[in-house]
Amino acid sequence: MDYTNKLIQVQKQFAHFQKKFFFEETLYSYQWWITLAITVLLWVVWVLVVDKLRLKSIIIVGLITSLMATVMDDVGLSLAAWHYPYQIVYFTTRFNSVDFAVIPVTYMLLFQYFTRWKTFIIATASFSLFAAFIAEPLFVKLGMYIIMSWEYWYSAPIYFAMGILVKWIVDKMDKESN
Structure with missing residues (x-):
């Protein structure tokens, strides 16, 4: 059997186990509720406090940081640096609450x-x-993040650099549009 067929078989098995784990272990677990609550609460807070006069720039910050977080998450997952066993939906391996809520909302509020x-x-x-x-x-x-070949201290400079880069980009865009 060639590697492509082996990879396809493993991917099919993974998808099967992931779906089974979601419906038997994840859905309605306390980790699932925490993940759902974080996502909903952050977006509700953001809607209530966002500066409508700067909405375009703030949304650009959110889109860029969400994209960066998603790409970095995919790289880390592909390199088996970490794993997220609990998702809001079963058809993803990323921690979407972080990539689409925690990271973008936090950086938008910081900005x-x-x-x-x-x-x-x-x-x-x-x-x-x-x-x-x-x-x-x-x-x-809480069992929501499993580290396999990663250290916490690797994350801090990445979070910092992401914020600095995005502010620089959006400030530059704002300056050029005025």
């Missing part, structure tokens, strides 16, 4: 409330340390 570079850097550094050394270990403890 909205910390407009000056100095305060933005401090807030982004604080978030990066919190996410890497408090949130990630908490998700591990």
Whole structure:
């Protein structure tokens, strides 16, 4: 059997086990409820507090950070650096609550409330340390994030760099459009 056929077989088995795990272990578990609550609550908060006058720039921040998080998540999952056993839906392996809620909403709020570079850097550094050394270990403890070949301290500079890069891009776009 060639590698392509082996990979297809493994992928079919994985899809079968993933669906079985979701409906027998994940759906309505406390991890599932936490994931759903995080996603819904963050977006509700965002809708209530977003600065409508800066909506375009803020949404661009959210889209870019969500895209970056999704790509990085796919790379980490492909390299077997981590695994997320609990999803809101069964047909994904990414932690969509983080990629589509936690990361974009957090960076959009940071961008909205910390407009000056100095305060933005401090807030982004604080978030990066919190996410890497408090949130990630908490998700591990709750069984929602399994680390296989990753260390928490790898995450902090990535979170920080993501925030800095996105603010630089969006500030530059805003400056050029004015």
